[in-house]
Amino acid sequence: MTTRIHHAGLAVDPSLYAFINHQVIPGTGVDVEHFWQGFAKIVSEMTPINRALLVKRDDLQVQIDQYHQAHSNFDFEHYKQFLQQIGYLKEAPNDVTISTQKVEPEIANMAGPQLVVPVSNARFALNAANARWGSLYDALYGTDAISYENGREVGNAYNPVRGNAVIDFGREFLDQALPLSYGSHKDASDYAIVDGKLIVTLNNVSQSGLQSPEQLVGYNGTKQQPKELILQNNGLHIIIQFDENHQIGKQDSAHIKDVVLESALTTIMDCEDSVAAVDAEDKLGVYSNWLGLNKGDLSVEFEKGGKVLTRALNPDKSYVDLSGKEQSLKGRSLMLVRNVGHLMTNPAIIDKNGDEIFEGIMDAVITSLIALHDLRGNGKAGNSRADSINIVKPKMHGPEEVAYANTLFSKVENLLNLPENTLKMGIMDEERRTSVNLAACIFEAKERVIFINTGFLDRTGDEIHTSMLAGPMLPKEQIKAQKWIGAYENNNVDVGLACGLSGKAQIGKGMWPMPDEMAKMLAQKTAHVQSGANTAWVPSPTAATLHALHYHQQDVFSLQQEIKQRVAANVDDILCPPLHPEPKSMTQDDIQNELNNNAQGILGYMVRWVEQGVGCSKVPDINNIGLMEDRATLRISSQHMTNWLCHGICNEKQIVDTLQAMAKVVDKQNEGDENYRNMADNYAQSVAFQAALELVLTGTKQPNGYTEPVLHRRRLEFKAAH
Ligand SMILES: CC(=O)SCCNC(=O)CCNC(=O)[C@H](O)C(C)(C)COP(=O)(O)OP(=O)(O)OC[C@H]1O[C@@H](n2cnc3c(N)ncnc32)[C@H](O)[C@@H]1OP(=O)(O)O
Ligand SMILES: O=CC(=O)O
Numbered sequence: 098m099t100t101r102i103h104h105a106g107l108a109v110d111p112s113l114y115a116f117i118n119h120q121v122i123p124g125t126g127v128d129v130e131h132f133w134q135g136f137a138k139i140v141s142e143m144t145p146i147n148r149a150l151l152v153k154r155d156d157l158q159v160q161i162d163q164y165h166q167a168h169s170n171f172d173f174e175h176y177k178q179f180l181q182q183i184g185y186l187k188e189a190p191n192d193v194t195i196s197t198q199k200v201e202p203e204i205a206n207m208a209g210p211q212l213v214v215p216v217s218n219a220r221f222a223l224n225a226a227n228a229r230w231g232s233l234y235d236a237l238y239g240t241d242a243i244s245y246e247n248g249r250e251v252g253n254a255y256n257p258v259r260g261n262a263v264i265d266f267g268r269e270f271l272d273q274a275l276p277l278s279y280g281s282h283k284d285a286s287d288y289a290i291v292d293g294k295l296i297v298t299l300n301n302v303s304q305s306g307l308q309s310p311e312q313l314v315g316y317n318g319t320k321q322q323p324k325e326l327i328l329q330n331n332g333l334h335i336i337i338q339f340d341e342n343h344q345i346g347k348q349d350s351a352h353i354k355d356v357v358l359e360s361a362l363t364t365i366m367d368c369e370d371s372v373a374a375v376d377a378e379d380k381l382g383v384y385s386n387w388l389g390l391n392k393g394d395l396s397v398e399f400e401k402g403g404k405v406l407t408r409a410l411n412p413d414k415s416y417v418d419l420s421g422k423e424q425s426l427k428g429r430s431l432m433l434v435r436n437v438g439h440l441m442t443n444p445a446i447i448d449k450n451g452d453e454i455f456e457g458i459m460d461a462v463i464t465s466l467i468a469l470h471d472l473r474g475n476g477k478a479g480n481s482r483a484d485s486i487n488i489v490k491p492k493m494h495g496p497e498e499v500a501y502a503n504t505l506f507s508k509v510e511n512l513l514n515l516p517e518n519t520l521k522m523g524i525m526d527e528e529r530r531t532s533v534n535l536a537a538c539i540f541e542a543k544e545r546v547i548f549i550n551t552g553f554l555d556r557t558g559d560e561i562h563t564s565m566l567a568g569p570m571l572p573k574e575q576i577k578a579q580k581w582i583g584a585y586e587n588n589n590v591d592v593g594l595a596c597g598l599s600g601k602a603q604i605g606k607g608m609w610p611m612p613d614e615m616a617k618m619l620a621q622k623t624a625h626v627q628s629g630a631n632t633a634w635v636p637s638p639t640a641a642t643l644h645a646l647h648y649h650q651q652d653v654f655s656l657q658q659e660i661k662q663r664v665a666a667n668v669d670d671i672l673c674p675p676l677h678p679e680p681k682s683m684t685q686d687d688i689q690n691e692l693n694n695n696a697q698g699i700l701g702y703m704v705r706w707v708e709q710g711v712g713c714s715k716v717p718d719i720n721n722i723g724l725m726e727d728r729a730t731l732r733i734s735s736q737h738m739t740n741w742l743c744h745g746i747c748n749e750k751q752i753v754d755t756l757q758a759m760a761k762v763v764d765k766q767n768e769g770d771e772n773y774r775n776m777a778d779n780y781a782q783s784v785a786f787q788a789a790l791e792l793v794l795t796g797t798k799q800p801n802g803y804t805e806p807v808l809h810r811r812r813l814e815f816k817a818a819h
């Protein structure tokens with residue numbers, strides 16, 4: 098055990114202490130002594146409040162559990178009254194209107210994809226920051242967005258049949274987003290700018306132009322022979338690139354080599370559910386990358402395809418506008434940072450009472466301190482243009498918890514001598530007590546809110562846990578089709594619009610959790626845009642580029658004005674738990690399949706978390722579809738198994754047998770990984786296997802069904818032993 102540094106009553110891990118004093122603070126204008134004294138003060142003032150909020154969570158859950166035990170016949174009106182009585186369901190405040198100032202254009206006025214990335218992974222984080230721009234051709238060629246049938250398969254060499262399908266898709270997109278006054282981009286043989294207007298020659302014969310000439314923004318190269326044309330639609334830029342010598346440009350009738358799309362407008366650098374950070378060493382990894390992104394000097398070297406590559410932040414893009422002036426477009430996605438929630442503590446810093454400090458306090462202070470480098474203009478590549486620090490705050494339960502975060506952010510501003518409300522807040526609507534009191538939650542941070550977002554994965558986990566004792570839940574797939582979730586999603590948009598978020602803040606939708614299923618995403622994720630959301634989460638840069646297409650099909654801001662007129666979603670519908678109406682109708686096969694699927698996901702994810710420190714993984718489900726698994730999806734699967742155990746749909750032996758059988762499957766899936774330790778060789782000794790078993794068997798006792806307590810403890814156990 099390394100000796101801690103004692104400062105202002107805090108006992109700090111020495112590496113973290115040195116990092117803050119020598120790498121973070123210099124250049125921020127913050128005084129070291131002032132910082133530690135102020136940090137310690139925030140810890141001592143906020144810790145008791147934080148603790149009390151957690152006690153309240155448990156207390157409400159106990160009352161809800163007791164209610165269900167005492168009322169086996171579910172009477173909705175009675176149940177709702179009970180929720181009001183215990184203070185779970187509050188009176189909605191009238192006329193909440195947010196008044197957030199200094200909001201980034203990407204958040205207030207633009208509609209487009211939001212990428213999420215574990216900030217602990219520098220290679221991915223840099224890739225995400227650079228995902229503001231993405232090649233449409235690469236995204237189409239490299240994924241199932243274009244089918245692999247009829248000669249379109251992907252091989253080692255370039256397949257021109259597939260290439261042509263990509264070009265056709267690209268041209269259809271141009272026709273949709275940048276329609277010509279006459280004819281189609283498919284027939285384009287030349288693009289040029291004449292008298293400030295785009296002239297498109299069709300089939301080397303006739304000439305056409307843009308139906309809306311103002312869509313042309315500028316160019317690179319010459320007007321007669323542009324290398325790039327910069328255009329825009331629904332506020333998003335489209336860059337058409339030309340090169341007659343390029344493999345693709347050569348065979349294209351107009352020498353188009355690529356269509357580059359403005360893709361991830363914003364990126365959430367995640368310190369939370371996609372990250373495994375259990376101690377000072379891990380937190381240091383997270384904070385160092387965030388520092389590098391803010392200073393602009395983060396870079397990584399890695400090997401790919403036999404070559405050593407270096408990745409750093411991209412510069413801005415320059416172009417010439419129609420009046421001949423040099424202009425630039427931001428080269429990087431606007432970075433937000435997701436802090437952890439209010440639940441966990443971390444041993445990196447111990448307070449004056451000998452307790453680990455809350456990780457949420459630590460994140461608020463340190464991620465903001467780091468972001469000062471951006472605000473002070475120290476970064477090589479700027480992030481915020483509104484002098485704001487954009488923090489996403491997850492897993493808050495109800496208005497008091499938002500009020501607490503608001504106070505915490507104020508205190509951090511004080512500590513760092515920042516103007517009030519510099520720290521913005523993205524409120525994740527992902528706990529039931531927040532969904533049903535959303536306007537009250539927004540009210541508590543109405544000068545800071547820059548987004549509300551439906552984190553439906555955590556929200557599903559909370560749905561199961563909250564009503565754990567009400568009865569057995571439907572199978573996971575069917576839970577998604579029940580009325581609670583539709584009402585929850587619509588309510589989020591309705592409340593967001595009623596609170597004046599349109600044009601000021603994001604109304605966001607959740608993650609596409611199937612990173613390889615891009616054809617399905619193209620077909621289905623348009624629904625997020627149609628629902629009135631001006632952003633939605635994607636798991637990768639490629640998904641960002643493809644999801645960007647949906648925002649070209651719909652002007653979200655005018656749609657929001659229409660949606661505002663509809664009858665608002667009913668909170669009563671949100672309060673209907675997705676219970677199985679006829680659990681006895683399920684066959685043993687139905688039950689076993691569901692258990693297998695949950696167990697495979699749980700083990701596939703946990704084994705990498707606990708034994709390798711990987712916080713987000715792609716894990717095959719029982720149909721061999723790779724699913725993005727993070728702590729929220731783990732919460733769903735583990736709580737679901739617990740729920741069925743709790744109601745006798747299965748018994749403990751079946752849970753153990755299922756986990757053991759699935760451990761063998763997961764071992765096989767990982768056989769190529771030399772760092773992997775088989776679980777099936779010795780279930781009793783496998784920390785990951787025991788962690789999974791514990792999570793399911795003790796699921797009713799895990800706070801709100803969260804997985805963090807078991808994950809953290811088991812990871813620490815594994816680290817200590819290896
Ligand atoms: C409920 C919630 O809270 S959801 C929010 C949390 N979830 C996330 O943040 C999801 C983040 N996504 C990921 O971690 C990954 O996409 C996974 C694990 C889901 C899937 O990964 P894989 O498909 O196995 O990716 P793989 O390792 O093959 O990498 C493929 C490439 O995509 C890139 N990539 C994948 N995901 C991301 C991402 N989120 N951001 C940036 N780059 C990414 C990688 O950098 C890599 O490119 P490179 O080789 O040039 O560096
Ligand atoms: O954080 C997102 C979620 O769905 O949970």
Ligand SMILES: [Mg+2]
Pocket residue numbers: 370491492525527552554555729
């Ligand atoms: Mg979540």
